[in-house]
Amino acid sequence: MQAQELISRSRPYRWMLALTVFLSLLGALASLAIPWFAARLLGGLLERGTSLAPVAGLLVTALFIQTIIAITNALVSGSVSARVLADFRGEIHAHLQRLPLGFHDQSDRGDLLSLMAWDASRLSTFISHWLASAISSIFLACGSLAVLFSIDFRLALVMPFLFALFFMGQKLVGRKLRSISAKVREAEVNVIATAQQTLEMLPATKAFAREQLQDQKYAQNLEASRNQNVRQSKILAYLGPANQLLIAIAVIVTLLLVSRGSATQSLSATDLFGFLLYAALLSRPIGLLANLFGELNGARGSLERLLEVLKENPEPGYNAPSRLDTCRGIISFCDVWFGYPGRQETLCGANLEIKSGEIVALTGDNGSGKTTLAQLLLGFYSPQRGTIRLDGLDIEQIQVQDLRRLIGYVPQQTLLFNASVRDNIGWGAERPDEQRLMRAARLSQALEFIESLPEGFDTVIGEHGVRLSGGQRQRLALARALLNDPPILILDEATSMYDLDGEAAFVEACQTALVGRTVLLITHRPASLELADRQVHLQQGKLEKLS
Numbered sequence: 356m357q358a359q360e361l362i363s364r365s366r367p368y369r370w371m372l373a374l375t376v377f378l379s380l381l382g383a384l385a386s387l388a389i390p391w392f393a394a395r396l397l398g399g400l401l402e403r404g405t406s407l408a409p410v411a412g413l414l415v416t417a418l419f420i421q422t423i424i425a426i427t428n429a430l431v432s433g434s435v436s437a438r439v440l441a442d443f444r445g446e447i448h449a450h451l452q453r454l455p456l457g458f459h460d461q462s463d464r465g466d467l468l469s470l471m472a473w474d475a476s477r478l479s480t481f482i483s484h485w486l487a488s489a490i491s492s493i494f495l496a497c498g499s500l501a502v503l504f505s506i507d508f509r510l511a512l513v514m515p516f517l518f519a520l521f522f523m524g525q526k527l528v529g530r531k532l533r534s535i536s537a538k539v540r541e542a543e544v545n546v547i548a549t550a551q552q553t554l555e556m557l558p559a560t561k562a563f564a565r566e567q568l569q570d571q572k573y574a575q576n577l578e579a580s581r582n583q584n585v586r587q588s589k590i591l592a593y594l595g596p597a598n599q600l601l602i603a604i605a606v607i608v609t610l611l612l613v614s615r616g617s618a619t620q621s622l623s624a625t626d627l628f629g630f631l632l633y634a635a636l637l638s639r640p641i642g643l644l645a646n647l648f649g650e651l652n653g654a655r656g657s658l659e660r661l662l663e664v665l666k667e668n669p670e671p672g673y674n675a676p677s678r679l680d681t682c683r684g685i686i687s688f689c690d691v692w693f694g695y696p697g698r699q700e701t702l703c704g705a706n707l708e709i710k711s712g713e714i715v716a717l718t719g720d721n722g723s724g725k726t727t728l729a730q731l732l733l734g735f736y737s738p739q740r741g742t743i744r745l746d747g748l749d750i751e752q753i754q755v756q757d758l759r760r761l762i763g764y765v766p767q768q769t770l771l772f773n774a775s776v777r778d779n780i781g782w783g784a785e786r787p788d789e790q791r792l793m794r795a796a797r798l799s800q801a802l803e804f805i806e807s808l809p810e811g812f813d814t815v816i817g818e819h820g821v822r823l824s825g826g827q828r829q830r831l832a833l834a835r836a837l838l839n840d841p842p843i844l845i846l847d848e849a850t851s852m853y854d855l856d857g858e859a860a861f862v863e864a865c866q867t868a869l870v871g872r873t874v875l876l877i878t879h880r881p882a883s884l885e886l887a888d889r890q891v892h893l894q895q896g897k898l899e900k901l902s
């Protein structure tokens with residue numbers, strides 16, 4: 356199954372891979388020619404009769420050709436590997452973005468990062484050279500065997516037994532190698548996850564003086580990863596050389612045994628050298644195949660994990676039948692039930708009708724489900740029972756990107772990235788223009804502070820907007836949501852960090868800006884509550900009318 360998958364994943368690169376196979380075969384041919392000329396050179400040295408210059412010239416030419424082929428091959432397979440890596444990463448990245456939030460809630464960020472960084476790299480290296488290595492190694496082994504048999508049939512008879520021994524050995528270590536490879540991956544995932552956590556938690560780590568604890572945690576993960584890597588490299592370290600040693604001993608023993616009979620007496624010095632050199636050459640593809648086998652076990656683990664993630668279904672909303680460019684903004688929650696996996700139900704038959712252009716404030720205790728309700732409207736999660744409608748259409752029937760384009764969403768936690776203010780606000784629209792950008796910034800009460808920044812709209816704000824205050828970050832998030840002029844707005848505690856003046860100015864500006872939009876306002880702030888046409892309260896999974 357995985358072999359098939361590996362082959363089918365190699366298919367898009369078949370021409371480049373065919374070129375590496377061709378070059379590897381040429382390289383193998385040159386490798387086969389070298390002992391031939393070398394044996395003649397050594398035999399000639401002993402027999403001292405003939406001129407050695409032509410054979411020496413041919414040997415040097417063969418060595419040159421082999422070197423040029425090896426360089427070209429490395430360049431081609433390096434470029435295949437880079438392409439496969441980029442393609443894999445692009446595919447995983449696109450897929451992860453389209454998976455439901457429910458998948459990401461349950462996933463380990465370190466595991467997903469490892470998939471893109473580590474597994475993709477291991478797989479791309481393997482795919483870029485496994486075919487060429489396997490075919491050229493088999494060709495080289497068969498070629499060496501053929502020459503050995505042509506030199507002396509009886510002496511060469513021992514070689515096929517060696518092949519049988521080789522494959523039995525691989526079978527024996529294969530299972531062990533696979534299980535260690537899975538453990539190596541697990542340990543690497545933990546290392547990456549801890550490093551990521553350390554960087555994200557840094558302000559808290561410093562505030563609670565927990566640097567040592569994080570160091571210990573990281574050191575433990577490093578130790579586990581080191582142990583597994585050492586276990587794996589021990590097996591790999593033995594695998595190739597042990598096979599080569601096996602061949603070398605077999606050749607020596609064969610020579611000793613047969614030297615007692617008459618066979619070696621009928622061999623010339625050139626044939627004897629030839630036999631030894633080809634036997635030595637035979638050990639190279641055997642070693643290569645053994646290494647390839649080790650890599651295959653690692654690549655299988657990576658492929659397994661990759662396929663596991665790729666087989667997760669994207670949000671069904673991407674393939675929903677209805678397209679929607681615009682809407683009136685009539686929203687209804689009809690008997691909506693929802694619970695997160697393994698948790699008690701958050702919504703138990705929630706009902707809410709919002710008219711077009713109405714501003715509804717949603718209140719409720721912490722954890723009562725206000726954000727959940729908003730995220731259900733955005734299609735982040737699907738209700739287990741009941742329906743949510745927009746303009747009378749079940750939102751599950753609406754193409755999810757259309758749905759989300761119609762809704763401006765300011766989440767409770769501002770999500771900003773390490774780029775300029777302009778890029779962060781402009782991210783909210785497909786083609787942001789300067790005029791709309793200014794309007795959105797003015798409306799969210801962000802313009803004044805943006806203009807006071809060292810480079811105004813071009814100021815880079817750091818990871819998660821770390822170079823701004825909490826309130827400033829929130830203003831940017833709000834500006835981003837307003838940029839697109841969406842007919843529906845969800846403001847989830849969007850002004851919770853505004854100072855009183857800022858909030859009052861925002862509320863003032865909203866008197867006109869929110870006209871004509873349907874707004875779901877999740878807030879407890881009295882000034883913001885004043886904006887609402889009516890209030891509903893979420894309690895025990897149900898919505899109650901307050902005013």
Ligand SMILES: Nc1ncnc2c1ncn2[C@@H]1O[C@H](COP(=O)(O)OP(=O)(O)OP(=O)(O)O)[C@@H](O)[C@H]1O
Nearest residue numbers: 460695698701719720721722723724725726727728
């Ligand atoms: N991704 C999640 N996975 C599992 N449970 C979740 C998830 N998100 C929220 N919850 C749980 O669902 C419940 C409702 O959470 P929600 O964030 O909707 O509440 P809220 O009313 O918005 O709270 P707050 O006022 O504190 O923002 C809580 O008990 C919370 O622990």
